[in-house]
Amino acid sequence: MGKTILTAKHITKLFPGMKALDDVDFDLQEGEVHILVGENGAGKSTLSKIILGAYKAEEGEITLDGEPIVIQGTKDALERGIAAVYQENSLVPYLDASQNIFLNREPRTKLGFLDLKKMKHDAEELLKTLNCEYIDVTKPVSSLSVAEQQMVEIAKALSFNPRIIVFDEPTSSLSEREVDSLFKQIHRLKAEGLGIIYVSHRMQEFPLIGDRITVLRDGKKIATVGINDCTNNELVKMMVGRDVSQVYVRNQTDFNEEALKVEHLCDFDGRVNDISFNVRKGEIVGLAGLVGAGRTETAELIYGIRPIKSGDVTVFGKKADLKNATNAVALGIGLISEDRKTQGLALSESIAQNTVAVSLNKIFPNFFINMNKIREIAKDYTNKLRIMTTSVDKKTRFLSGGNQQKVVLAKWLSYDPDILIFDEPTRGIDVGAKMEIYNLMDRMASEGKAIIMISSELPEVIGMSDRIYIMQEGSIVGEVHRGDDNFNQEKIGELMMLGTGGANE
Amino acid sequence: MKNLWQSIKESRAFYSLIGLVVLVIASSIIAPSFRTVNNMITIFRQASLLLILSSGLTAVLLTGTMDLSVGATAGFVGCVVAQLIKHDMNVAVATLIGLLIGVVIGLINGTLAGILPGFIATYGTNWVIAGLGIVVMQGAVIYDLPPAFTQLGVGYLGAIPNLVIFASVVVLILYILLSNTTLGRKIYQYGSNPVAAKYAAMPTRRVVLSAFVICSVCAAFAGMLMTARLNAADAAMGDTYGLQTVAAAVIGGTSQKGGEGGVLGTIAGALILTIVVNIMNLTGIPSQAQGLVIGSVIIIMVLIDTITRKRQESKMN
Known part of the structure; x- marks a missing residue:
């Protein structure tokens, strides 16, 4: 030096x-x-x-x-x-x-x-x-x-x-x-x-x-x-500023009922190729892979926002017809998208307005809305999720990344989907907010929600998931279970880079 | 009360409301005749068509696109309804058909604006609709319509012109529609971030279509009132309103990028434009020179709004 x-x-x-x-x-x-x-x-x-x-x-x-x-x-x-x-x-x-x-x-x-x-x-x-x-x-x-x-x-x-x-x-x-x-x-x-x-x-x-x-x-x-x-x-x-004994929290419970089954899913751009997997109630399933492995695209297919070329998506035992996000949401599927600023939030709208963005029709089925009720709902979630703000009328543009992400979470919690996909849920946010999001995911799983987690940070996928599918270039190249020998960073990393068997170098 | 003040201060309508107050005070000093009750009623009557048109346009602007065809739509529907009535159709039925034409034009504009930039699409439909107006009129002008129809435009309820009552009702409906309904919320959300709206499972195309239908129905209604007021129909009568309507909404602080603004500001914008014209008439400024003043007012108001807003936002960041 x-x-x-x-x-x-x-x-x-x-x-x-x-x-x-x-x-x-x-x-x-x-x-x-x-x-x-x-x-x-x-x-x-x-x-x-x-x-x-x-x-x-x-x-x-x-x-x-x-x-x-x-x-x-x-x-x-x-x-x-x-x-x-x-x-x-x-x-x-x-x-x-x-x-x-x-x-x-x-x-x-x-x-x-x-x-x-x-x-x-x-x-x-x-x-x-x-x-x-x-x-x-x-x-x-x-x-x-x-x-x-x-x-x-x-x-x-x-x-x-x-x-x-x-x-x-x-x-x-x-x-x-x-x-x-x-x-x-x-x-x-x-x-x-x-x-x-x-x-x-x-x-x-x-x-x-x-x-x-x-x-x-x-x-x-x-x-x-x-x-x-x-x-x-x-x-x-x-x-x-406080003691952090453990970053990842996972209170595993029993999984029984299958919430989501995906079979031979393909998209039109070749980004997703013959993907099959399932998620059960109460389970957190991780999708690991490099950027460009097709994880986000898979999520978008399940969420109905990317056209499906072939393959089946079954939700609670029923074949789903996914033409748009409205179909998916009606079936109880939610997506916390990768890019909160362009996909997750209306930045010139307030915390309260964003909080009810998905659940608007559910809360107000009779066409007319009540801003005070919206504010109350938002206040409830800002307290629960510890969103730091002086008012729920504050525009989300003025919030920090972590607080913005929490507003996106509030948006989905207020709708209460059964299957929730978290795509890079902790990108660019601080440790305190990350831990709160981990806690929330764990709590949702134990309440019986089925959760899919996509993340490029391996420690986080390993820390939170009960099962991990490893994707490479649009295909699933491996599946590992919590507790198994290969449920570690080395093995999963190897699969992410090299694909099946790790031999085709 | 404090909350109301706070929300007015933060709303995009703030500067146009202040502009309106300043303008009213200044006008009262410049032209003493401005202050009379009669002149006030005149101003509201003169503003009424612009209020209806620009409130409707506000819905489209809020979705982040543009409708340049409101003037032509108003003129066209006014002509069609005049023709129908001239051919002895019942006034109520003719009016209803006029509104339906508004719905159809809105659907066409909205569909096109889902594919092309709204600016271009409606600039095109503006010409098409204006051309259709000439076809309907076969180049002539219609006048002498039955009183049952013209009363809509020239009649009074007590001391208040019917036009002012119609305008108030339309403005109120649009205010409620945009601020107090799920559709209004969706229009704002879509305008603020169309991608996020799609990811929030919003039926985005339907929302945009609704905004255009609202806009064109308002234009159709204004066009019929225009005909009733003039007791005549002429294919070109809506032309002057096209750009004024955009100006009123923009002066009122509704963002051309969508998602921000609202009917409250548009009311102020429409009144500002009307008062500027009124005061020029009262002080005898020749009408040929008025465009210059109106243009300057538009630029100044939007400049003040943009600059102060930028400063505010850089302060908050």
């Missing part, structure tokens, strides 16, 4: 009605990956935005190479060598990689036209340093995969010759393989002496990549620890 590049001392940032950061100290050294963790709203993003010049702190001092500086804005930060790779892509989808990398500072020829040749060449050089020369810099970035887009983002950040790069939740939409290659790049940057600030929720990643961890909670710094100086449990405890 080298010398200190950046320090931030006594940083305080006020937002209307709250202290987002309260006297926080932070420092970054050359060749270090410094992880920032904390629950949503803890102040991680605020702190990184202050370092990136997007926010101005009310109090505190920042030094770069020992010199006190005042960062005047994101452009100033970039000129000082502080760049960012954001969680949600900041690329312009219709422009190609080279145009994105040099957006707003395109090289010009002597005549003042864009020097497209130089742009293309420089962009290719940058991607080459990332071992991504296979990315076509002349294709619109919207045609690249999420991981490739992220590499373009990193290339863009590198084009500023930065000394510090802030990564904000970079792995939240990457598959495991893609995460590996991202980490390789981060290790390389680190070896070149860059300082890296890494904002993340995913604790299993920390040992792979981090040197030090700073934990924030409610805008205050709790501690900065070396990566090997604390256990996961201690970290969680620091983050949530």
Whole structure:
């Protein structure tokens, strides 16, 4: 570890009605990956935005190479060598990689036209340093995969010759393989002496990549620890401020009646290929697999939102005719979809309005509604699910990720389906909210609901499921039961990567 | 009371309501004749058709699409009903047929808007419907309709013009429909996020169709009142209303992106437009110059709304 590049001392940032950061100290050294963790709203993003010049702190001092500086804005930060790779892509989808990398500072020829040749060449050089020369810099970035887009983002950040790069939740939409290659790049940057600030929720990643961890909670710094100086449990405890004896809760009961049976299911795009499985009442069944294995597509077929090419879905012994989601919901099937912002919530609508989105006709069969009744129902669920808000009339746009996810849950709980599919239910939300969702799933199962859980986080699927089907490239390649020898990360991971038998490498 | 104030302040109608209050005060100072009861009644009467049209359009805007054909629909239905009545059809039956034509046009617009952008689809149907109007009229103008029909447009109930009563009833129905029914909720939810609406198992196509039917039926009703008021029908009579209707709803704060806004703001928007015209007439500004003022008002109101809203949201984030 080298010398200190950046320090931030006594940083305080006020937002209307709250202290987002309260006297926080932070420092970054050359060749270090410094992880920032904390629950949503803890102040991680605020702190990184202050370092990136997007926010101005009310109090505190920042030094770069020992010199006190005042960062005047994101452009100033970039000129000082502080760049960012954001969680949600900041690329312009219709422009190609080279145009994105040099957006707003395109090289010009002597005549003042864009020097497209130089742009293309420089962009290719940058991607080459990332071992991504296979990315076509002349294709619109919207045609690249999420991981490739992220590499373009990193290339863009590198084009500023930065000394510090802030990564904000970079792995939240990457598959495991893609995460590996991202980490390789981060290790390389680190070896070149860059300082890296890494904002993340995913604790299993920390040992792979981090040197030090700073934990924030409610805008205050709790501690900065070396990566090997604390256990996961201690970290969680620091983050949530209470003792966490066990993350996953599963009170298994007996399963008897079959709730859902799927036979030889295929879709029209070849994403789902001859899938058969079943779920019983009281059971949590996990669908494990890499991104693109067809898990979400399977869920969408069962939910009637993706057309079924062939195969049967049987719900409580009756063949289901699934033409649209309305059919599925009428049969008692619910889907908590993968992407809460585009599929799960109406962001300009209030918590209360979202809570009754599915159950509207059930609550008000006579056409006329009563807003006060809607508010009461919503209040009930905000209490039960501990949704943090001043009012149920608050627009969901203004909630944190964890609270938004809880509103999506409330939407389904108020409808009370018998079969509920959770697709990536804990993506991008903090540990405290995750545990509440695990608890809820367990409770629902013990009340006799049939639950399907899709998740890219293996520990979570293993922690919660009674049975796991492993999917690879649209097919089921294995089934494991809780308690069996092969109910572990190694075996399931192997099946996810390699398919049946693990031999066809 | 505090709650009501709070919800008004947060609603999208806030700036248009403030604009309306400012406009009324300013107008009273500029033109003393503005304050008279007679002039107030005149304003409401002049605003009534616009209120009916723009309240109906609000339903479509809330779903996040657009109906540019309301002016043509109003004109066309006015012409058809005038023809029917001229051919000795019973007034009640003719009126009913007029409303049914509204339903059909709404279904066509709604179906097309499910495939094409509503903007384009209804820009097209606007021309088609206007053309049909000319066909129905065979290029002529109809006048001298029976009093049983014209009374709808020129009659009074006590001191209040029938038009104002019709407009109030329509506005009230639409307010209740959009704020207090499951259909209204679905229109808002769909407009706020069509994908989430689909994932919430909403019959999305039916919701969009309903919004277009509501809009076109309002247009049809307004068209018949227009004919009754003028005691004449002319294929081009709805033309001036087309863009004014959009302007009233937009000034009223209903988002063109859908999901936000409502009838309350549209009422304010329609009244603002009408008062601006009224005050120009009272102060003798030539009608040729009025477009300039109306256009400026639209831009200023929408600018204020957009800028303040952006600031509010960046504060909350």
